[in-house]
Amino acid sequence: MRADYGVKIFLVDDSKPILHENARVLHKAGYEAVCVEDGETALKAARDQHPDLILLDMIRPSLGGRKSCSD
Numbered sequence: 001m002r003a004d005y006g007v008k009i010f011l012v013d014d015s016k017p018i019l020h021e022n023a024r025v026l027h028k029a030g031y032e033a034v035c036v037e038d039g040e041t042a043l044k045a046a047r048d049q050h051p052d053l054i055l056l057d058m059i060r061p062s063l064g065g066r067k068s069c070s071d
Contacts, residue, residue, distance in 0.1 A: 008032045008049065012042040013057040022055065 009031050013019045016037070023033040034051065036042040046054060 006032075007053065008034060008051045010034050010036055010042060010046060010049075010051040010054040010056075012036045012039065012054060014038065015057070018057075 009026055011019050011022050011026075011033055013022075014037055019035040019037065023035050026033040034045070034049070036045060042054070042056070
């Protein structure tokens with residue numbers, strides 16, 4: 001069953017296959033999924049777009065998860 005919740009979820013991961021699979025699952029469930037591949041872009045986009053939830057890969061080559069959460 002598909003539900004349209006109007007919830008925006010940011011997916012932040014440096015792995016494109018993981019990003020796209022997670023986005024596919026969330027879209028199928030009725031969520032708006034925004035894929036972001038790096039921490040700096042995610043922080044800027046989150047400040048501008050105010051997502052309801054951010055799913056963040058903690059280990060990334062640029063701006064790791066812990067640093068992203070503290071900024």
